[in-house]
Amino acid sequence: MFVKTTRRRRGDKTYEYLSLVESVRDGAKVGHRTLLRLGEASALRRSGQLERIVAALEAHLERERVDPGAVEAEGAPAAGGVACAAAVWERLGLGGWFAEAGSARGADRLGDAVFAMTANRLVAPCSKRRLPEWAAADVVMPEGWSAPSPAQYYRALDAVADVKDSTEEFLFGRLCDLTSLDLRFVCYDLTSTYLEGSTGPSERFGSKAFGYSRDRRPDRPQVVIGLLCTGDGVPIAHHVFAGNTNDASTLPGVLADLTERFAVGRICVVADRGLVSAGNVAAVADAGCDHVLATRLHRDKACREALETIGADTAWTDVAACRCRAAEAVLADGTRAIVVESDARARRDTRRTAELVARAEAGLVALEHRVRAGRLADPALIGRAAQRVLGPSGVAALFDLEIAPGRFVYHYDEHAHAYERLLAGRYVLTTSLDAQQAPTARVVAAYRQLADVEDRFRTLKDFLRLRPIRHWTENASAATSPCASTPLWPRPSSHATSKQPTSPTPTSPTSTSPPPEPCENSTAYAKSASPPTTSTSPSPPAAAPSKTRSSPPPTPPHAPGTKPASTNAYPLPRTDVVETPTRAPPLTCQNAKHPSNSGRAGA
Incomplete structure (x- = not known):
């Protein structure tokens, strides 16, 4: 039994009639039999009869009828x-x-x-x-x-x-069973996370200490976390160090723990420049491991030596997966070095350096005006004022200062500027692997996989909210660190998604290229299936620095949307990037070679 609606059209209007009917069977046929004709629907609604009929029927229900429109759902458990x-x-x-x-x-x-x-x-x-x-x-x-x-x-x-150590070993074994881990390269990096609560020392939290804060919270004590990942970005183990631990001092102990607990055989350790030291290089070799290390750009002699080998006849290898190119160099002590450069990095470095130089120079010009006006005459006070300008600038090495009672003159250091032009857009890697064990493109790709470790740190601090730590005991803090969450971290997006590699470089898990083949022997490294391609347009070498110290000429502005004539051109200052302050006539300098006596071009 049900209510049947029948529609009838009369002229330009359509009428609906309601009837109470039941289904009946006549042999093989099924039909409807009308029990009661209720009337025209709109008339029943206007008269209120339809609501009275429904209310009369509801009175005989065992359960109360609920109006769906009157129900509000605040939420439901997520599954x-x-x-x-x-x-x-x-x-x-x-x-x-x-x-x-x-x-x-x-x-x-x-x-x-x-x-x-x-x-x-x-x-x-x-x-x-x-x-x-x-x-x-x-x-x-x-x-x-x-x-x-x-x-x-x-x-x-x-x-x-x-059970932190045994849990990591268990997970490593399970991951080896479930996946083909790339154990040829192992990436290592560090981060820090700060703690809320008491800032004083605690017997129950010995690793809590003040140190260099990567979270920019020097006012809070912290702990340092080191993370080891395989070449394809899968975490292996983590270590928690005291907050005042020097980065370079952590590597030997981590390597000893890695080889002892996981029995990975001969591997290649990939680390950034903050972990580089002569002792660490020796420790890696003593542990029976190879290395790929980034050099310090301004403090490492190997970096300068490798950059000075770059010339017009240098053969460059395209590393399409990383959107850069690389060139081999052999240092005087026989170390294999790889110079990596990219146009995007060169533009960024050039623009940033020009901005920093212009900002620092504006402060030096203001200081020069103060000295000329007689408001500052003591050489010690002048030196402290110059330090306040150059100290946080990041380009203090690019300026030479002359300070005397009532006198202050600055000028560019041509040697430093020449090296800065040579360095723009480039960085240098050193490795103990030969070309047969790891071609140029493979070494560069292995170093770029450190970005996967940085992605893990960002996941820990932001998505998993490891920062800040509010526990007040060592064990509680250690258990809140990556131990429980490491196996379930989401894989980060690839840092090289633009083009397919032209050589068999490894790709991240989200890349469309096939993953590297599993390592059958822990002492084996990737080998190229085809010789690497070379670029026919390497960057030109930088000019030899002059012994005289004068302001370097600015690079002519280029048309929008086009590349500068040289990717390593270093304009100082660049008037198309930042406005150069107008300078008053400088004080007279007794040195005829000083820029103050030659118009100080570009100042």
Whole structure:
């Protein structure tokens, strides 16, 4: 039985009639039999009869009818994110691993507590005090999960810290079974994260200390975190150091731990310039490992020596995957060096240096006016004022100063400017691998994979909210670090997505190129299937620096949308980038070669 609507058209109007009918069968045919004709629908609505009929029928219902329009839903528990985390958790075998660890400690719900903390970090990070409420009301936890008490969450942090090393070894074994890890290159980098709360020393938190803050929070104590990743970006292990630890001092211990715990054989360590020291290079060799290290641009003699080998006849190898080109150089001590350059980096370095020089020069001009006006005469005070200008400028090495009682003159250091022009758009790598073990393009790609480690740090600090740490004990802080969340980190996007590589360089997991083949022997390195392509238009060498110190001429402006004549042209100052201040006549200088007596071009 149901209400049937019948439509009839009369002229330009359509009428709807309501009838109460039932379905009847006449042999093989099914039809409708009218029980009651209710009338025309619009007339029933206007008269109120339709509402009275519905209300009379509702009075005989066993349950109250709810108007869907009157219902408001504030929210519903989320299920997708936790379900994905649970699937990966079980595939990695972490449920069983922490169940065994909990049984050994008499903590039956250790696995449930660690899973809830890990899933929470991945879905909606919050404090441990808020965690029970989140698990009960905000998400749908997997079947079989039992809710731990708040105290069990805090005790689980101590348990995770105690089994940190064995957990990393277990995960490494599982990942080797599930994937083909690229163990030929291992990337290592560091970051720091600061702590809230008391800033004083603590017996229960010995690694809390003040140091160089990458978060720009020098007012807070911190800890330093080191992360090891495979060549394809999969985390292997992490280490927590005291907040005042020097970056270079961490590498030997990390290498010893890596070779002892994971038995990776002969590998190649990839690290940035902050970890470079003579002791570290020797430590890498003593550990039976090779290295790919970036040199310090202004303080490393190897960098200058490699750059000075670049000439017009230099053969450049295109590294399309990294959007750059590279050239080989052999240093005097036999070290293999690779000079890497790109047009985009050259434009950025040139523009930035010109801006810094113009900004510093504006401060020096103002200081010169003060000295000329007699407001500053003491050489010590003049020197301190110049230091306040040049100290934070980043280009102090590009200026020479002459200070005397009541006298202040500055000019450009031509040798420093020549090196800056040579350096624009370039950096230098050194490696212990020969060309047979790793071609030029492979070395460059391995170094660029350090960007994957930096992506992990950004994920930890921003998405997983590792920053800041609010725990007041060492174990709780160590357990909140990457240990629980490392296996579930999302893979970052590729740092080379523009073109397909022309040589067999490795690509990131999101690239369309096939991944590198798994390493059958830990001592084997990637070899090129075809010789690398060379570029026929290398950058021209920089001019030899002059012994006289005068202002370098600016580079002529180029048309919009076109490249400068030389990617390493270093305009100082560039009037098309930043406005150069107008200078008053300088003080007379007794040195005939000084720019103050030759018009000081470009000042």
